[in-house]
Amino acid sequence: MRTYIIPYPGGIIDIKIIFLEDFIFKLNIWKDLLLGVLAAIFRLFVLGFWEEILDSISLDKLTMGPSGNTDLSNSSILTMDNGKNPEQRSNAKQESNSGSNNENSDARCDNISDKVKQQVTNDILAETMVKDTRVLNESLYAWAKNIGGYNDMPINNLTLTSGEGKKLLIKLLKTQNKALTETMINRYNWIDDIAKGVLEKKNKTEINQITSKLIDIQNHHYSRIAGLSKLESETVQIRECYSSINQFRNSALKELNKAESLLLEEIRTRNYLNKNDELRTVLNAEFTNAKKEFNSQDSYLKAKVGQILNAKKK
Secondary structure, X not given: OOOOOOOOOOOEEEEEEEEOOOEEEEEEEXXXXXXXXXXXXXXXXXXXXXXXXXXXXXXXOOOOOOOOOOOOOOHHHHOOOOOOXXXXXXXXXXXXXXHHHHHHHHHHHHXXXXXXXXXXXXXXXXXHHHXXXXXXXXXXXXXXXXXXXXXXXXXXHOOOOXXXXXXXXXXXXXXXXXXXXXXXXXXXXXXXXXXXXXXXXXXXXXXXXXXHHHHHHHHHHHHHHHHHHHOOOHHHHXXXXXXXXXXXXXXXXXXXXXXXXXXXXHHHHOHHHXXXXXXXXHHHHHHHHHHHHHHHHHHHHHHHHHHHHOOOOO
């Protein structure tokens, strides 16, 4: 085109545009630039004309599926989704999948959340048991040390014939009685506190029955101790006090040991508690050792006082 259509020498074309015969507008333009513009206009004109012809003679296009897949064995292509077009079906499917995924995700999150909450609850329960048991252990050791101080005294030289000896025996028995009463109450409160978190209904009923027996045992013991002041003879007071303490010890320990066995057995059946190493050590070793220490000191003092009360008169 540059050579044959517009063979203009010099490379520059002068264009004159006349408005209303009086106004002349002159435009100088490079030949190559003008040819490029004319070529682009011509190309667009021909392309548009040709597309119009093709559209007028061609058949309607068939939609073969959202991905252009023409495999008719694919049943998903034949699914009409109640008249929805492929885009609507795709969106509906995505929404369905999204909703399903969200529900599954929420369910998993809820499940994980529940497990985490339960684990936290179990850990708190185990930690509370450990703490409460160690507090009880400290109490048992403290009372064992308290009555153990009398075991180091030469009480074998005491007799019921001496006034000073009687006063010391009365003081000793009061101390032992207080130690037993306090440790029994502490052990019962420990059972009651821990039982609330783990006991089944059947065992709760049985422990409630044990509680009633312990209350009766304690009230009976208190009434006997309170009645000692009515006795004129100090010797009789000492013997009655010693007898009441022994009866209280035997009866209360029987019920407490029964309740503790129910509680500990219940804990052992709970994997989330039984698998806690610290709790297992506290219950099976530390608590057992603390009870043994107190019972040892208490039994030793009981034996010594019994020897004095049962000594034959010389």
